[in-house]
Structures are given as structure tokens and as C-alpha cells.
Amino acid sequence: MTYPRYILVWVGLVLLTAITVTSASLNFGRVGILIVLAIAAIKSTLVLLYFMNLLFEKRLLLKILVPIAVCVLTIFIGLTYTDVLFR
Amino acid sequence: MSSSHSQSVEVHEEGVKARVGLWLFLLSEILLFGGMFLLYSMYRYKNPGDFHAGSMELSRFDGTLNTLVLLTSSLTVVVALHSLHVKRNKRRAAIFLGATIALGLTFLVVKSFEWTAKFEHGLYPGAKFLESQPHGFILFFGLYFVMTGLHALHVIIGMAILSFVLNFVLRDKVTADRINIMENGALYWHLVDIIWIFLFPLFYLIS
Numbered sequence: 001m002t003y004p005r006y007i008l009v010w011v012g013l014v015l016l017t018a019i020t021v022t023s024a025s026l027n028f029g030r031v032g033i034l035i036v037l038a039i040a041a042i043k044s045t046l047v048l049l050y051f052m053n054l055l056f057e058k059r060l061l062l063k064i065l066v067p068i069a070v071c072v073l074t075i076f077i078g079l080t081y082t083d084v085l086f087r
Numbered sequence: 088m089s090s091s092h093s094q095s096v097e098v099h100e101e102g103v104k105a106r107v108g109l110w111l112f113l114l115s116e117i118l119l120f121g122g123m124f125l126l127y128s129m130y131r132y133k134n135p136g137d138f139h140a141g142s143m144e145l146s147r148f149d150g151t152l153n154t155l156v157l158l159t160s161s162l163t164v165v166v167a168l169h170s171l172h173v174k175r176n177k178r179r180a181a182i183f184l185g186a187t188i189a190l191g192l193t194f195l196v197v198k199s200f201e202w203t204a205k206f207e208h209g210l211y212p213g214a215k216f217l218e219s220q221p222h223g224f225i226l227f228f229g230l231y232f233v234m235t236g237l238h239a240l241h242v243i244i245g246m247a248i249l250s251f252v253l254n255f256v257l258r259d260k261v262t263a264d265r266i267n268i269m270e271n272g273a274l275y276w277h278l279v280d281i282i283w284i285f286l287f288p289l290f291y292l293i294s
Contacts, residue, residue, distance in 0.1 A: 007162070
């Protein structure tokens, strides 16, 4: 019984898209970018866990690959920002 | 059939080596686009007004439509994989693979209309009109064409891979017991979807 689960995830993704588009037209100012990025993060997590099956992977290597990539990117972006902001 | 059994089929333990290889490749893709997102965020931080003006030139409707098209194509490819792998239904797998490729083509058609409209308004790298605009506005469109262009290239490659997979499925080269290529093709397609999930709000939804 996994077809219904896939369709449910898709419905969730479409709803989140609707929320992003609406939030963008409501003008939240500076917080707006954080809202759309948070929703994009939730959407990609749904795709990674359910469509790309990471939720059911048993191997530790496969479980930690994406968190590693996220950490590396956070360090890159964080260090670049500290350089630019405090120059 | 118990749910625990169907789950163990779903995870496909035999294919784990092939999957690790593909995931390592996907990581390099994430870092490739990650570098571009870093560049984007720096320039946007420095030119907030120009980026907003640039975003206003883009069609929010086309962007949303393409988001829905890609999300749906992710659903169809995962249904195709599940149909062949767990349900052993070759016909349904072929139909949903075909639907995925068709949705990829739809994405590219919408994208080409968008780009054509930008070209007609003189909004392309090197255009006289664009060169006369503020610096941040030029940067916005430079990033827009490079990032959505590279993403569109990924869509084209993904469609080519899925076309091969469809061919293999029809000729029984890819079956429920030899599913690695299809599984990896689907993973690649999902990554293309994830990249668009981030591109869409960053370019089309600057408020």
C-alpha cells in the first residue's frame, strides 16, 4: 500500500507550493525570504525521505550523505558571510 | 503480504552499491549548485532593490506552473519505479515513465516560452537594453540565465536517461529483478526536482 503514500506526499508538496506563492504576495518584508526558504527545505526533505527513499535506507552511509552535504554548504555560506559582513 | 515485507522489497538491498555511487555523484551536483546559490545570496544581499526589480520581470504564473509540472513528474517516476519493482507491472511502469518524460518536455516548453519573452524584451546577457540597466539588475539576469539554464540542461539529461530506461523496460533489459538503472535514473530525476524547488522561490518570489 504505497501508492496512496506517494500521492499524499505529492498533495503535501502542492499545498506547500501554494503556501509559498501566497506568502510571497503577502509581503512579509525581510522575513519573507526565511519563510520561502524554510518551505523549500521542508519540500526537499519530503522528496528526499519519501520519493528518494532515504527514510527506509538501512545503510548509515546513505543516511548521513545528505546531512554531510548540508553541513559543508552551511560552513561555506557561513564563512563567506562572516567575511563579507565584517570586512 | 505484510507491510514489513513490502518495505524490505522497497529498500532494494542488492542495489545498495549502485545507489551509493549515484548518491556520491548527487552530492557533487548539490555542491555545484550550492556554489551558485552562494553567489546568488551574496549578490542579492548587496543589491536587494535590483534583485526585486529583476524578479518582477519574471512570470510568477509560469514559474508556479513549472513547479507543479516537476513535482508531478517526481510522483510519476516514483510510481513507475514502484509499479515495476514491487508490483511487477511492466505496462504500468512504461506508461508512467512515458508520462514523466512528457512532463519533462512540458517543463522545457514552458521554459522556452519564458526565455523567448525575456529575449524579446531585451533581457539577455549582452543585450543593449540590459547593459543600460543598474549593476544588480544585470547580475540578477546573469544568474537567472546561468542557473535556470544549467537546471534545464539537467532536465534534458534526465529525460535522455529516462528514455533509455523506458527502452530497457520495454525490451526487458530492466526488470523487477534488475532495477538498478531505473532506480538511479529516478533518483537523478528527483534531484533535478529538488534543485528547482530552491530555484523557484529565489528567482520568482522576491517580495
